[in-house]
Amino acid sequence: MRTLARFRGPIPVKCVDRLRGPCSLTPAQGASPGTVQVPTSLFVLNVAVLSNGQGVSFGCSGLANYGIRVDIKYQVLDQNGNPILLANMPPPELGTFFNESGYDRNIGPTGFTNSTATTAADGTFHDAPLGGCANGAFSSLPDTQFITIIMPDGSAPAVRGQTFTLTGQSAGHGTLNNSVSDISATR
Amino acid sequence: MRVTLVVILGLALSGAAYGQGGNDPEQVVRRVVNTGMIEGGWDQTVLAHLGDAGAVLATKVLADRKLTPKTIGGALIIVETSFAEPKLVEVTADREPRTSLLLLKYLEFSTSDAESRKNIADTRKYVQDRYATFLKAR
Numbered sequence: 001m002r003t004l005a006r007f008r009g010p011i012p013v014k015c016v017d018r019l020r021g022p023c024s025l026t027p028a029q030g031a032s033p034g035t036v037q038v039p040t041s042l043f044v045l046n047v048a049v050l051s052n053g054q055g056v057s058f059g060c061s062g063l064a065n066y067g068i069r070v071d072i073k074y075q076v077l078d079q080n081g082n083p084i085l086l087a088n089m090p091p092p093e094l095g096t097f098f099n100e101s102g103y104d105r106n107i108g109p110t111g112f113t114n115s116t117a118t119t120a121a122d123g124t125f126h127d128a129p130l131g132g133c134a135n136g137a138f139s140s141l142p143d144t145q146f147i148t149i150i151m152p153d154g155s156a157p158a159v160r161g162q163t164f165t166l167t168g169q170s171a172g173h174g175t176l177n178n179s180v181s182d183i184s185a186t187r
Numbered sequence: 188m189r190v191t192l193v194v195i196l197g198l199a200l201s202g203a204a205y206g207q208g209g210n211d212p213e214q215v216v217r218r219v220v221n222t223g224m225i226e227g228g229w230d231q232t233v234l235a236h237l238g239d240a241g242a243v244l245a246t247k248v249l250a251d252r253k254l255t256p257k258t259i260g261g262a263l264i265i266v267e268t269s270f271a272e273p274k275l276v277e278v279t280a281d282r283e284p285r286t287s288l289l290l291l292k293y294l295e296f297s298t299s300d301a302e303s304r305k306n307i308a309d310t311r312k313y314v315q316d317r318y319a320t321f322l323k324a325r
Contacts, residue, residue: 054313056235056271063263063306069227097226101218110232111275129227135260136223 037078039089039149042160044182045073050129052172056111059187060133060174067138067166068174070185071114071128076149076159089119090150091127091159098132098141098166107147119149131176131185132166141166212237216244220252220261225268234268238276241269242287254297262294263310270314273321282321284314 048071050059059069074091076084094104107127108115114126132141143164148156164183168174176185215233219225225234234241245265252258266287273282291311295304 054267054271056231056275061264061267063260063267063310064223064225067224097229098224101214103229105229107228110228111235111272127228129231131227132224133227134222134224135264136257138224 035080037082037084039076039084039151039157039159040079041077041081042074042147043077043083045075045124047072047183047185049185049187050131057113057129059129059131064133064135065171066136066168066174067131067133068168068176068185068187069129069131069133070176070183071112071126072130072183073114073124073126074147074160076119076123076125084123085121086123086152087119087121088152089123089125090117091119091125091147092150092156093127093145093147095145096143098143098164130164131174132168133174134168137170138166138168212240213244213247216241216265217248219264220245220248220258223257223261223264225264231268231271234265235271235275236277237269238273238278238281239269239284239286240278240281241265242284242290246286246290254294256298256300256303259294259298259300259303260306262290263306266291267310267313270317273317274324282318284318287314 050057050069050071052059052061052065054061060067076086076089076091078084091107092105093107094102096102106117107125109117110129112126112128115128116125119125127147143166145160145162145164146158147160148158150156160180162183163179165177165179166174167176172187174187177183212233215230219230219234225231237244242265245262249258249262266284269276270284270287276282288311291307291314295307298304298307
């Protein structure tokens with residue numbers, strides 16, 4: 001079983017051009033040219049509730065119409081809160097599902113339209129579909145998730161740990177919230 | 188007729204070969220049938236690559252279970268998700284729903300619950316439509 005400690009370590013990503021490179025989208029403190037960017041956290045860019053339907057890019061189907069599935073878009077940030085604009089970084093995850101079984105895998109690809117094996121050129125990736133759908137009502141199920149980012153040099157720092165709470169108390173409805181309080185979705 | 192179906196499904200099972208460790212396909216199928224819940228990422232990813240093999244595993248899981256509307260519902264989730272995108276199915280032969288349609292027929296014979304029978308009919312149509320769409324796109 002993999003442990004989180006194994007993935008901790010420095011990540012040498014160079015901020016090449018502050019004007020149009022990884023530092024150009026700096027939302028907080030600016031990183032100087034030459035700064036080594038270390039993936040430190042994930043910023044939630046968007047949470048989209050997936051529409052009902054059958055297929056890999058939909059939410060809950062009529063057969064399992066209790067609960068919710070979402071598409072979460074993350075941006076990888078460095079130690080200063082700046083975006084790291086780098087492609088080809090796999091974001092593996094480990095934890096326990098809503099159904100309490102364990103997992104240790106890559107977040108993508110899942111077959112979902114936006115799901116990919118690695119980050120896009122802008123350092124973003126999607127965790128989708130996230131959530132669960134059931135054929136009966138359920139009150140509150142937890143899912144603990146730890147995400148790391150694998151860098152070109154092979155190091156893989158932990159960037160996010162969170163616990164999701166999923167509910168599906170009536171047909172056609174569900175909620176999903178996380179312990180970081182930056183993800184909240186309802187259908 | 189029912190005995191014949193069970194024998195055929197049993198023979199189909201003999202061809203299935205899956206690992207037993209971790210979250211292997213059989214464990215995913217068992218979990219979904221038992222809980223009636225499908226997790227968004229992993230369960231769906233595993234099942235969408237199974238195609239007809241999903242029905243084989245569902246049959247194995249259902250073999251010693253009483254067929255209630257709940258367990259039938261779980262089996263239908265397996266069949267539906269396994270044919271969500273036939274082009275993702277790794278084993279070419281499993282892109283065609285043969286055992287799946289047989290399983291659906293068996294489930295239909297096994298229940299008088301009106302909602303279950305409707306869901307079975309809907310799932311059969313969905314699977315046939317997905318396969319037909321896949322064939323047209325080839």
